[in-house]
Amino acid sequence: MSSISRRNFIVSTAAALAFSLSAPAWGQEKPQIEFLYSPFADYAPFFVAKELGYFDEFGLDVTLSPKSGTAETIQMLASGNVVSGAATWGAGLFNSINSGATVTIVATLAKMPDTVPSPSPLMVSEQAWQDGIRDVKDLKGKRVGIPGPGGFGLYSVAKALEKGGLTVDDVEAIYLPPPATAAAFANGGLEAGWSIEPFALQLEKEGLGRRLVEDHTFGTELGFIAFNNEFAVENEDAVVNFLAAFLKAARQLDNGGWQDEKILDIVSEYTGTEKETLKGIAYTIRSEDGSIDLTSVREQEEFFRERGALEYEGPIDIESVYRTDLLEKANALLAQQ
Template structure:
């Protein structure tokens, strides 16, 4: 249940939304205020761009960006009303929370894996293991493999990579650790292989600690989504639509050559803490131009976690209960008017 203070805010936000038009934005003090939870990764770059290039202001919103620690935190913060918007990755915890009636509204994709190499999230082998003769996925049977956690995209990605060599997760020793820790584990021989993500993958290569072993295992896979507190989305649809429009404008800028712009790289470097020169050398996730989610990809991940015994329900989750495609369609129509 949202607090009285929050409800008063929602009412004022709705009033401000009603006063907004593209030709005459509301005054700054009247703009709806939204705190957006983000992770300091390039996947979130559209939001950094929308903030620093004034796209949120352009659509009559006062948006603040707040760092977060993970997907579980995002869903909990949104469901409780402690934050209004955020992005998270698909995973067992998210599927179970939807089944349990989590009060979040999903409105658009965050990012998906490209259909090309180099991959933004390669499966890597340590240089030490490579020199010891581990050159193929098949060679990893019984070896230690780094995975960021037991119920998210990292686990799914590693499983898909192992499939390339006829292996399963049961054939390796899973070592759970975050991507930044992989470098030390590769260096000291604590891991033979592991999941990675940019910019850490490039750093492993530059430092001579790791090599890309598999890159074509998650082509086109949906990585994450944009979501809002459910009650806020229901009572402030126009505000949500304008937020999505600003996000899509930033995403389209990036996906149509924006990564070659020095100004864009400066902005992303500021939020991610990744040096600009490093950003120039990495590969990036992408998005559908209209922000739509590939539900077939989501279903594949759901079935994977069911096979792992991580889901608390039978049959496919009813994503339609939380995915508001109508708001996404309105955002695209609003953006088309510019």
């Protein structure tokens, strides 16, 4: 077990014990923030903020805990089992807002760049390529790997399939996470699959897959940062400070930080990806102020409505759960440095 993984395990275990024996973390003088993350490069600002001391600088005690999926994040935040995390936009989140059992959204996690290579391409297996699948239209009736039935991965695959005049219903959807795509490509279990960095580059380096579509989600919002509602209301200063630390790290990364060996060491440790691989991947980006492009979010909402995945009619009131005031305060706080 790596030093960071060991430390996270110890801290997480201690935090869980404390939570079960005492009042919630937000009842303490110095709030302890447990943040759920995935081992992807999109989450790099949080790794950097933790290891370079930015959370400490803003007076926060932050624990980074790995998660298994978007649905887990929304459920755990809504229930108060943890206070913060990030997730992709999807049907589950939209339905959650409609039902009232939701979370407080505070900033963007990341979005797709307007250039290629894409951090989130649709890949085709090398075997399928050799068998003649060279165009999106060739995927009709083929097996395509998708992370899940209601999230950004499905939306991204659908946008890629449109390039060949296909829909998700024209392929055989196989639900599995991006890390599992390599084995599925190797054993012939998939002809194509959605991927995200660093897994996309690894598929290429290992000769298992090729990029088939990369220009399908330019500028699309990938995900958001959220807090438990009660925590956000009772600890606005802590949320503002958390966002300030995140923005500081994000700006550092977006302005040449990916060339810093120390930063690459940090991201490598959290993602389990070799530094040399990190140097070659395509990266997601963020707005400098952390704001969310709601037009992009609305396009994703409409997609899931057309799929019959939403439990309501008309546009959801995202503004009711999106606390732009906290983000504005975080930007102001950071400007004072």
